[in-house]
Amino acid sequence: MIDRTKAPVSNGKINFQTPEVKVLTSNSNISIYFVKKENLPIVYTTVICEAGSKKDPVAKNGLASLTSLLIDEGAGEFDALQLSDEFEKLGSIFASSVNHDYNNFTLLSLKDNFESSFYLLSKILTAPHFKQNDFDREKKKLLDRIIQLQDEPSYIASSVFDKIILKNTFYELPEIGLISTINNINLDDVVKFYNDYIFNNSIKLFIVGNINEHHLIEIVNQNLSNIESAHSSNDNFEKPKIKEKTFYLVDKKGSAQSELRIGHIAKTRNSEDYYPTKIMNTILGGQFSSRINLNLREKKGYTYGANSSFGYFKHTGIFEISTAVNIDNTSDSIKEIFFEIEEIQKNINQEEIDFAKSYLIKQFPSKFETYSQVAKNIESIVTHNLSFDEFNTYQSNIKNVETNEVLKAARENILNEYLTIVIVGDKQKVIPQIEKEFNITPTELDKEGNEI
Amino acid sequence: MKENSLFDFKYNKFKLDNGLDVILYQxxxxPTVSVNIWYRVGSANETKGKTGxxxxxxxxxxxxxxxxPKEGHFYYIQxxxxxxxxxxxxxxxxxxxxxxSNYLELVLWLESDRMGFLLPALTQEKxxxxxxxVMNERRQRYENQPYGLTWEILFSNLYSENHPYHWPTIGWMKDIEKFQLEDVKNFFRKYYSPNNASLVIxxxxxIDEAKSLVKKYFDEIISFEDKNINTLIAPEEFINENKFLVHEDNIQLSRIYLAWHxxxxFDGDDxxxxxxxxxxxxAKNSRLNKSLVFEKQIAQDISAFQYSGNLAGSFIIVSTAKPNVELSKLKEEIFFEIDNLIKNGITDDELIKAKNQFKSSFIYSLQKLDNVVDYLNFYNFHFNEPNYFQHDLNRYESVSKDDIINVAKKYLSKPYVQLNVIPKSEK
Structure with missing residues (x-):
């Protein structure tokens, strides 16, 4: 028998080089961030432009997402169906999506078909058709998609939570839009939005793949010479006031679980205590072996999983604890979450910090496995105005965090008295629990987060 | 890179004395390693009353x-x-x-401990x-999800009560509630034996180092007596006439499900x-999508797929209706398009597009080492040959236009199960 009582230690050091990022410029002044990656015959492309839902007029919220839906419904010499056929023939996958800050276009293609696929992508970016019948169809599709989302408790919880903590900023608008505001959008709005924020805005390309740099530049020059990259649009962002601790409830009759979101706004990605905060959150709820998950799932059995995160938009961060719990344990779960928040501000032991550092440092190489992962990493550096040196210093930045900085991050970046608590669940079952446990009646909201 | 080398995954394979299959792929x-173990047991091996x-x-x-210790697997790996x-x-x-990659030994230590030494640590509390x-998982992923219960309704009607695919993998709630510790022990003794498993690294x-580590940690684990444990055989299933079901759910848009045996x-028609x-x-220009979503705009979405397992397979079409559109209208158009395809055939372009999509998606999936090692185990499970990538792809490359029409005719003309999911208030 071998001795199984001790965990084997690591066998030597591993050798990992972060990829080299080349910053190239096309002859129409487009920035191209390029990484050569050759283990498979694949080229992955992301195009971003600052045309997210934050640019939606309030009365026309959903304009960015509708533009994103419509942009590949016919472009250049191809109508909507032909364009889709062309991608399919090449075995390429094109997708567009929108978030608060950006419109994103991604293209996954085989190396041999990259040039033809990029040609199609360039037509989408520079010569979309925007026809009335396509607009009518996609607008209806978007409206019906929102009807579907209103049946999803997790979507309701997340969007209502965002709306409350980001009130009176452009981030309070849901990325996809609202039924009432999408009804106000017409085709001219989409064309104007496209011209203002995509065609005449600053686009950026992130390309990771099995391709030679000079060939890549040639392809971009050939296909995107007419797009303007002159200016960047500015945002007017004023950080919202933080709110007193409040419970909110959205009624979901007959639900088996309560969806919970608890948190508040936080600092931006480039804040000085980013790394201590990351370590602290890893311990609190950032992975399976975290305090919140082990308590709510493995100790109490209230949930299938619970987590906490610090998320980062361009102009603000958000701190959010997220879980779905058995409806009968709604107030028990909130109580345990409050307990864990208070605990982490009192005490974090060295063993937990060592674990979190080890976890974050050693997982780093695996973040560069797929082509899209690499592109995502570069994109994040660029959009948050960081330096590419971040790749090389990441591991030492984690390692060098002092123990007291982690505790300080918990005390400064989680604000117990200012938590917003959103519950989506059957109110007949939830309200009595909350009243009994916290001596407060939650404010009832509709599915869009408006007070009833 | 040449195409034939792209799908050629060279490996080392050997069997330990206790029957464990080991496959090494460099x-x-x-600088990472992926370890992947398959046990030849799934929900099909369960019995009525003990599902999940x-x-x-x-x-x-x-x-x-x-x-x-409890939660130790997560702790050490993380x-x-x-x-x-x-x-x-x-x-x-x-x-x-x-x-x-410098933590390979840690993983083998963890996996071998639960393969060889699970029972002494089992407790009622755990x-x-x-x-x-698991009950919360069931609530989160099925009961509290729009349309979340439809799959188990569909499968329990497509497969008869004694067929191993009759019940959902997560199991019926009433069964999960009453599992006993003794059941867990018996299940382990029956199925979690080295000779019922395969390990891919x-x-x-x-190679030499990995071989000796595998031997170090797995050699001493003793197999239980049963040989050929997974010899499940299921009778071929028939539906004699169409079945029509209705389920009311917390949703606003109705949805139709159609399922055929x-x-x-890996059957020839698969x-x-x-x-x-x-x-x-x-894709956007595929038959059903073009007709129902793009042109007539009576459906919000539509998808058709083949779901095939070891014992049986089914073909399923799912479509969500636009507001105020009857599900019967969707059904009518779906069958019209299927008939049209059978009568008039498909074009060369349609076949080429579909094949190209299969091939490129296959290549894209090779980006993750986790996927590659799972494929190696998957092929080994079915063919006793891990390096079956090219053969698998060839199955698709050799499909002809006539084959498509033939399978449409052969399977989609048979009786089917139809499930209509409608909003709760709509009676």
């Missing part, structure tokens, strides 16, 4: 073993910067870890806790049915 492009057991058991495998999980299907259960977790390691995984699904709904 890939030094990143294989999946619950998967949870118990993360509760520690003789030398590993501390090493790795990821880990497991999954249960009808036919098999898998466990996998991906770690920096079982009770994981029953709660992929990534950045030296087809063939097992690839043609997959390609048929792609031609019907794989």
């Amino acid at each position: 890939d030094k492009s990143l 057991f294989a999946h619950l058991f998967e949870h118990m495998m993360f509760q520690g073993s003789q030398h590993i 501390e090493a910067g790795g990821t880990l999980n497991g999954s249960t299907s009808h036919d098999r259960t898998n466990y996998y870890e991906s770690v920096p 079982l009770d806790n994981q029953k709660d977790v 992929g990534g950045n390691f030296e 087809t063939v097992k995984l 690839p043609a049915i997959d390609i048929l699904a792609e031609i019907l709904s794989g």
Whole structure:
């Protein structure tokens, strides 16, 4: 028998080089961030432009997402169906999506078909058709998609939570839009939005793949010479006031679980205590072996999983604890979450910090496995105005965090008295629990987060 | 890179004296290793009244073993910067870890401990806790999801009560509630034996070193008596006449499900049915999507796919109706398009597009080492040959236009199960 009582230690050091990022410029002044990656015959492309839902007029919220839906419904010499056929023939996958800050276009293609696929992508970016019948169809599709989302408790919880903590900023608008505001959008709005924020805005390309740099530049020059990259649009962002601790409830009759979101706004990605905060959150709820998950799932059995995160938009961060719990344990779960928040501000032991550092440092190489992962990493550096040196210093930045900085991050970046608590669940079952446990009646909201 | 080398995954394979299959595949492009174990047991091995057991058991495998504390698997792997999980299907259960390559031994220590020494660490308390977790998983993923219960309704009507695919992998709630500790022990003794498992290691390691580590940790584990444990045979299923079901759910848009019996995984007709699904709904200009979503705009979405396992397969079409559109209208158009395809055939372009999509998606999936090692286990499970990638792809390459029409005719003309999901208030 071998001795199984001790965990084997690591066998030597591993050798990992972060990829080299080349910053190239096309002859129409487009920035191209390029990484050569050759283990498979694949080229992955992301195009971003600052045309997210934050640019939606309030009365026309959903304009960015509708533009994103419509942009590949016919472009250049191809109508909507032909364009889709062309991608399919090449075995390429094109997708567009929108978030608060950006419109994103991604293209996954085989190396041999990259040039033809990029040609199609360039037509989408520079010569979309925007026809009335396509607009009518996609607008209806978007409206019906929102009807579907209103049946999803997790979507309701997340969007209502965002709306409350980001009130009176452009981030309070849901990325996809609202039924009432999408009804106000017409085709001219989409064309104007496209011209203002995509065609005449600053686009950026992130390309990771099995391709030679000079060939890549040639392809971009050939296909995107007419797009303007002159200016960047500015945002007017004023950080919202933080709110007193409040419970909110959205009624979901007959639900088996309560969806919970608890948190508040936080600092931006480039804040000085980013790394201590990351370590602290890893311990609190950032992975399976975290305090919140082990308590709510493995100790109490209230949930299938619970987590906490610090998320980062361009102009603000958000701190959010997220879980779905058995409806009968709604107030028990909130109580345990409050307990864990208070605990982490009192005490974090060295063993937990060592674990979190080890976890974050050693997982780093695996973040560069797929082509899209690499592109995502570069994109994040660029959009948050960081330096590419971040790749090389990441591991030492984690390692060098002092123990007291982690505790300080918990005390400064989680604000117990200012938590917003959103519950989506059957109110007949939830309200009595909350009243009994916290001596407060939650404010009832509709599915869009408006007070009833 | 040449195409034939792209799909050629060279490996080393050997069997330990206790019957464990071991497959080693070297890939030094990143400093990581992936370990992947398949046990030849899934929900199909369960019996009536004890459904959901294989999946619950998967949870118990993360509760520690003789030398590993509760939650130890997660703790050790995460501390090493790795990821880990497991999954249960009808036919098999898998466990996998991906770690920096200098932690290979740690993973083998953990996996061998739960393969050889699970029972001494099992307690009633752990079982009770994981029953709660699984019941919450059931609530979160099925009961509290729009349309979440439809799959189990569909499958329990497509397969007769005694067929192993009749019940959902997660199990019926009433069964999960009453599992006993003794059931867990018996299940382990029956199925979690080295001779019922295969271990794949992929990534950045030296072959000789990996071999000796595998021997060090797995050689001493003794197999239980049963040989050829997984000899499940299921009778071929028939539906004599169409079945029509209605389910009311917390939704606003109605949805129709149509399901036909087809063939097992890797049956001769299996690839043609997959390609048929792609031609019907794989892209914007596919038959059903073009008609129902793009032109007539009576459906919000539509998808068709072949779901085939070890024992049986089915072809399923799902479509969500636009507001105020009757599901009967969707059904009518779906059958019109299927008839049209059978009568008038498909074009060369349609076949080429579908094949190109299959091939490129296959290549894209090779980006993750976790996927590659799971494929190696999957092919080994079915063919006793891990390096079956090119053969698998060839199945699709050789499908002809006539094959598509033939399978459409052969399977989609048979009786089917129809499930209408409608909003709760609409009676």
